[in-house]
Amino acid sequence: MILLLIGPPGAGKGTQALRLANQYGIAHISTGDMFRDISKNPQTALEKEVKEIMTRGDLIPDDVTIGLVEERIKRPDCEKGFILDGFPRTVPQAEVLDKMLENVHKPLDYVFLFEVDDEALVERKAGRLFAPQSKRVYHKTYNPPKEPGKCDETGENLIQRDDDKPEATRHRLSVYQKQTAPVIAYYDETKRITRLDGMGSMDEVFTSLCEEIDK
Numbered sequence: 172m173i174l175l176l177i178g179p180p181g182a183g184k185g186t187q188a189l190r191l192a193n194q195y196g197i198a199h200i201s202t203g204d205m206f207r208d209i210s211k212n213p214q215t216a217l218e219k220e221v222k223e224i225m226t227r228g229d230l231i232p233d234d235v236t237i238g239l240v241e242e243r244i245k246r247p248d249c250e251k252g253f254i255l256d257g258f259p260r261t262v263p264q265a266e267v268l269d270k271m272l273e274n275v276h277k278p279l280d281y282v283f284l285f286e287v288d289d290e291a292l293v294e295r296k297a298g299r300l301f302a303p304q305s306k307r308v309y310h311k312t313y314n315p316p317k318e319p320g321k322c323d324e325t326g327e328n329l330i331q332r333d334d335d336k337p338e339a340t341r342h343r344l345s346v347y348q349k350q351t352a353p354v355i356a357y358y359d360e361t362k363r364i365t366r367l368d369g370m371g372s373m374d375e376v377f378t379s380l381c382e383e384i385d386k
Contacts (some may be wrong), residue, residue: 172252178285180343181296182369188256197252228343260351285369300329
């Protein structure tokens with residue numbers, strides 16, 4: 172089973188992808204996590220470029236993203252399927268993904284679109300906290316850690332990522348509307364999109380996802 176989650180930054184794609192991966196025993200592929208891992212301690216010119224691009228809130232160039240994803244889906248943990256979170260973000264990426272999957276004889280089963288309000292997203296992301304080691308995501312209001320400022324799983328200090336700050340979020344939403352939204356039209360043409368209300372609670376959204384998949 173191959174799933175694709177689409178939606179603006181802060182829509183909850185990462186949180187739901189992790190839950191779906193556990194529920195159905197398939198791999199979670201987050202391009203955001205892949206690039207964040209690269210940018211933690213940039214050494215090469217490319218790594219430094221990735222970090223600068225992410226800090227601005229802009230998209231990573233297609234050729235860099237495509238190469239990383241193509242390598243990732245060939246790993247053994249993707250044999251039973253995978254969830255794509257954050258890719259494709261442009262129509263050319265979507266076209267390349269279709270070709271990739273065609274080459275390995277694996278169809279794209281579901282494309283889920285998270286529909287949310289922009290200003291609610293800015294507020295939601297401003298309260299997000301991230302655990303760099305465990306990659307768990309918390310929220311000061313909606314999903315607080317048991318101990319303030321600490322990850323439930325590892326005890327590490329939680330941080331606010333630069334791309335979760337309001338000014339970066341508004342910029343990323345603008346980028347999303349210009350470059351990523353056309354991907355929705357691309358999948359709409361072949362009637363592959365299932366729209367979901369992303370403004371519900373985490374449990375409500377997760378239940379909706381599972382109900383659609385279990386049909």
